[in-house]
Amino acid sequence: MSLDEATRERIEGLVRETPVLLFMKGNRESPQCGFSATVVRILDTLIPEYATADVLQDAELRDGIKVFSSWPTIPQLYVGGEFVGGCDIVQELFANGELQQTLGVQADPDVSPEINVTEAATQALKQIVSERAPEGHAVHLQIDARFQSHLGLAPPEAGEIEIKGPGISLFLDPMSASRAHGIQIDVIETSDGTGFHIENPNAPEVRALPPEELRGWLESGRSFELLDVRTPEERALSSIDTSVLLTAEEAARVEALPRETALVFYCKAGGRSQQAAEYFAQKGFTEVHNLVGGIDAWLETSGS
């Protein structure tokens, strides 16, 4: 099959303009196939940011990229305009460290982070290991490039770092270990039951901004960007004056701003805006705030 000129140009443009681009089934948040999910997990471990193109949404791209790359399967990873490989190859390159080189990230193999596991968390982990871990599995802590922590059970792999605590050992890959110094693992009770709570002091900081404080900022004429991350439909119902909807274009404008620009995010209740705020904090913004309780709390405290 020959590739029509328009499709070829489109794909060429995509891989040229996007530093790291993964052609995959589904997207980063919900991969639609195991092979795509594997590559997403690896990239998440290494870099905070990359782009994905969902071939399931685009029949032209689905076949086009196979011809373009001379590669018959999805996913396909491109870095700096160059084809890197599919799932097997990416796994291999990750295991031997070449992918880290290609992406310009290198973890210190001798890093030895200090990790605090509370007594309660130690007991809970020991219980999980004794009850649920298959032979040879151990507790793994993964901290991805967005500083999201994941605890899991897996067999230890070569190159991993073992942190021995009283009563329990944790295994981390070097990238995770480089993000783990000072981390605290505890157990908390929530409405959903008992769960692990992980505090990571290395995570980019998003500050909680109470509604009263935001009112003060607005009254004082302080300079900052007030960004609404809800849908246009929600925004039509009510919004905070001077805020703007965070569309893709708006996000691109904000990303280009000086990193010391103060940013305030809000949504309905504060969940979605926290994610958006964390995203911009990871981009290097130093003054990132999330409106506590979202617009619901804002309206409740308005008094008018």
Add this chain to the structure above:
Amino acid sequence: MALQIINAPGSDSRETATQIREAIAEAIPGAEIEVTSSSAGHFEIRVVSSAFEGKNRVAQHQLVYGAITELMVGDAPPVHAVDRLDCSLP
């Protein structure tokens, strides 16, 4: 009435295997090519050629896959998957 297993490896797979061989032979002249089918639409390919000299594994595979892409795209391609691809130097 005898039941026929429609998707069993059979004449279609043999025909496709021939197409694969021919396409690779055209793209990599002089290559030694072996194509086998384990089940309908699934193939194992071994290619020996000096054209692989100086190429890494990804580039070697691209050379072969590039030759047979036509058989692997579309809604119901004759080649559903290449389960194994071995490229080596003579």
